[in-house]
Amino acid sequence: MCDDDHGNGLNRRALFVTGAAAALTLGSVSFASGAEAAADGDQESRTVRGTLPTGSPDYVYVPVEVPAGVRELKVAYTYDRPSVPAGTQGNALDIGVFDQHGTDLGGRGFRGWSGGARTEFFVRADDATPGYIPGPVHAGTWHIALGPYTVSPQGLSYELTITLTYGEPGAAPRPVYPPERAKGRGRDWYRGDCHLHSWYSDGRRTPAEIAALARAAGLDFINTSEHNTHSSHPHWASEAGDDLLILLGEEVTTRNGHVVALGTEPGTFVDWRYRARDNRFGRFAREIRRSGGLVVPAHPHATCIGCAWKFGFGEADAVEVWNGPYTPDDEVALASWDATLVASVRENREWLPAMGNSDAHRAPDAVGLPQTVVLADDLTREAIQDGIRAGRSYVAESKNVSLSFTATGTKGEHAGIGERLKVAAETPVTVRLEVTGAPRCTARLVTDQGVLLTTDPLPVTGTGTVEWRTTPAYAAYVRAELRHETAAGVVPGALAAFTNPIFLGEAGQ
Incomplete structure (x- = not known):
């Protein structure tokens, strides 16, 4: 084993901007042996150490010169976690790897x-x-990617140990992916959870465990959403079935917010190495859509570092308003989303549908809390995505809660969730909400006035059942909420369910 000290601070290092977030490339790590000098199963290791100061770039790359004849690349790493004053961020260092094709965005x-x-x-x-991602370890310059998520005032000291094993490579597995169709019920309401994590990122559950929990939660579909990797895609086929549609995606986890790529083509990878100020998100949002997916900003007002959404909603197909057990940041997200509905009416433009997902990682996180209930023509990837994109959906805390929400005019005109009731401004409209599975909950009807x-x-x-009468002149849209009881007086209780809006009147009226 050989050691290499990368030194302290950023001197002697090449700092550059990749066209996205600032990045840093360190001196390369070389190995003396190659296939000619190594017997099958022989190993070589190198250990490198360094220290990153506060204010380090988002990504630091350690080049590794991989010789021919390598069967396996293994990397282990540690870093220090010194004590810091209250309110100060400590050290957190992410890791990944890029092969001989390079680190380009x-x-x-x-x-x-x-x-x-x-x-x-x-x-x-x-x-x-x-x-x-399994695959041959070809000769060339590989890069270990370090992501100093937070750095303490003392700096972040790390140690990497890179081990190469020589020999003939094994056979690469042939990926098999879940089908894009399950046995549906025709046009019906289907329940899904589109933000989930398995052990293929930072979750602790296997795909089999998640699929079992999804079925128990009454779900008809789920979407895989591992942080910054598509590696789980080939591992879900055996968990799909006539009763469970499994869509494939990714949670694109940037330093300025997270976005769920919902229902992309199998094997689609979406890069995350940029910030809002880099003006690169539009490129990757379009890539998600070209790959057949939806662009869904996740937990837009979450308080964790780098979690709040800073890219705007111009590229979004929907937004995750409710994430996991209902908390104050969800209440803020709900209010902010409602404001976008008012703006869409005022400016006579497209509106942004809302979703809810569990973001479940491990026990006791509940899969299906909450779940998005979508009116779709069938239980297929395309039909579910069409329903989400159109806003024909509501969000419920569990399979126990079901809603029917409609608006009708005086001549039998009818509209449901996500639709528009096209009647004149002064036409009387009857709004009707039917609820099951929400004991002691209070219903609220919300319009552009509140x-x-x-x-x-x-x-x-x-x-x-709740009925309310209005006119399009009085209410440009109406949506429903179910709230749990609260002991805080005027403060509303946690959501049990909410709907996307029904718009009233002709567009631009």
């Missing part, structure tokens, strides 16, 4: 990412650590 050389979830990984032709109707709590049976 777009990810042609991408071979895996585990963020901060693992302390080591390996890549070889026939297998790889979850989060990483909350215009709040009911008494539903009975303990959780079943009830």
Whole structure:
């Protein structure tokens, strides 16, 4: 084993901007042996050390000169975690790897990412650590990607140990992906959870465990969304079935917010190495759509570092308003989303549908809390995406909660969730909400003016009907909420469910 000290600070290093986030490339790590000098199964290791100061670039690349004849590349790493004053961020260092194709934005050389979830990984032709892509370890310059997520005032000292194993590569597995169709019920309401994490990123559950929990939660479809990797895509086929549609995607985890790529083509990788100020997000949003996916900003007002959404919503197909158990940042997201509905009416432009997902990682996170209930023509990838994109959906805390929400005019005109009731401005409109599975919850009807109707709590049976009359002149749209009881007086209780809006009147009226 040989050691190499990369030194302290950023001097003696090449700092450059890749056209995205600032990046830093360190001196390369070389190995003396090659296939000619090594016997099958022989190993060589190199250990490199360095220190990153506060203010380091988002990504630091360690080039590794990989000789011919390597069967496996393995990397282990550690870093220090010194004590810091209260309110000051400590050290957190993510890791991944790019192969001989390089680190250019777009990810042609991408071979895996585990963020901060693992302390080591390996890549070889026939297998790889979850989060990483199996394939041959070809000769050339590979790059270990370090992501100093946060750096303490003392700096971040790290140690990498890179081990090469020589020999003939194994056979690369042939990927098999889930089907794009399950046995549906024709045009119906289908329940789904589109933001989930397995052990292929920072989750702790296997795909089999997640699929079992999804079925128990009454879900008809799920979407895979590992952080910054598509490595799980070939591992879901055996979990799909006539009763469960499995869509494939990614949670694109940037330093300025996270976005779910929902239902992309199998094997689609979406790069994440940019910030809002780099003006690169539009390129990757279009890439998601070209790959057949939807662009869904996740938990836009989350308080964790780098989690709040800073890219705007011009490229979004929907937005995740409710993420996991209902918390104050979800309440802020709901209010902010409602403001976009008002703006869409005022400016006579497209509106942004809302979703809810669990973002479940491990026990006790509940898969399907919440879940998006979508009116779709069938249980297929395309039909589910069409329903989400059109806003024909509501969000519920569990399979127990069901809603019917409609608006009708005086001549039998009818519109449901996500639709427009096209009647004259002064036409009387009847709004009707039918609820099951929400005991002691209060129903609220919300318009562009705000909350215009709040009911008494539903009975303990959780079943009830609400009717309200208005006109398009008075309410440009109306949406429904179900709220749990609260002991805080005027403060609304946590959501049990909410709908996308029904728009009233002719567009631009």
